[in-house]
Amino acid sequence: MACVDTDVDLWTIPLVALNMTVRKKLGLYLNPKHTVAADWMAVAEAMGFTYLEIKNYEASRNPTKSVLEDWQARNSDGTVGKLLSILTEVDRKDIVEDLRPLIDEDIRKYQENLKKKAEPPLQVPEVDSCVPRTSERIGLTLEDDPEGAPELFDAFICYCERDFEFVHEMIQQLEQTDHRLKLCVFDRDVLPGSCVWTITSELIERRCKRMVVVISDEYLDSDACDFQTKFALSLCPGARNKRIIPVIYKSMKRPFPSILRFLTVCDYTRPCTQAWFWIRLAKALSQP
Known part of the structure; x- marks a missing residue:
């Protein structure tokens, strides 16, 4: 077992450095009441707890654990060095000698974690990938030019296979009319051979x-x-940029998805507004 650096000032190491193993062993030593050796009550008194506070700790199943937690929370000098000093003061050097290897190991791990947090991140400062940089993100769609700019769309259509008849009507109404919108329909526009999740996230985001x-x-x-919807929602918390447009085209037996309830819906099932449905949808998709 590695030992802690001898130059470490234990009075600067907070009590939080001690893990549960050490704390449980402290309880095994101090919880039982002794007639000849100091127990948890003597330690609590040396820590500055009042008589009334100590009496209340008697109701705890593990009074040593409760005392340590409260002392750690209310005292800035609740350090490993101070704890060892108190144990020595109440003549429990046996505990110090027995637990010192475990305590040193906890301090070593604590210091290593501090160093890791202080080190700069391994990734380069620029982590944004505005431009596709890997081959799997190039040549995704029918009209992609591997040597030029990627193909862009006005909207990604999230649909399941059984709803493709309505998607086909959407293509006719939005692409093949004066609206001249460009839709990304996965089964029509995406080339086979790449990871579905990689392609989908690239298309939706970029x-x-x-x-x-x-x-x-x-x-x-x-x-x-489900993946496509949640991924798109993660890109626009609170619908700040109106990225997602829910569409209902037939009556449903099951409840509307709760994650989309806060968004304005384009409803094709309402006869009174059906004549405006495609115009409204096209206008929403044409927004900058």
């Missing part, structure tokens, strides 16, 4: 301005849709 989520009972059972 290639598409917004995401249309086609909500249905089937959507609620789709792991892919």
Whole structure:
């Protein structure tokens, strides 16, 4: 077992450095009442606790643990050095001698953790990857130019397979009309051969301005849709940039997903507003 540096000033090491093993062993030594050796009460008195406080600690299953925690919380001088001094003062050098190797090991680990926190991070300061830098993020879609700029879209369409008929209608209404929007439809636009999650996150975060989520009972059972929705939500906390647009196109038997309840919904199931549905959706997707 490695020993602590002999130059370490134990009076500067906070009591938090001692792990549960040492604290439990202290309890094994001090919790039992002794007629000839000092117990936890003598230690608590030396720590400055009052008679009434000590009497209240008697109700604790592990009074030594409670005393140490409270002393650590209320005293700036609650250090390892001070604790060892108190144990010596109450003539419990046997505890100090027995536990010193464990205490030294805890201090060593504590100091190592402090050094790790003080060291600069291993990654370079610039961690943003605004431009795709790996081959798996190049040539993702049909019109991607590996030598040029990546293909960009107005919206990523999040849908499950059973809702593709409505997605096909969405393509006709938004791409093949005067709206001239460019939608990213995974089954149509994405090339095979790459990791699905890598492609999806790249498209949602960097290639598409917004995401249309086609909500249905089937959507609620789709792991892919769940990932896409949660990933997009993580990019726009509180919907600050209106990135996600939920769409309902048929009645549902199950509750609307709770994570999207705070967003304004584009509802195709309402006959009174159905005539405005595509115009509203197109306008939302055309926003800068």
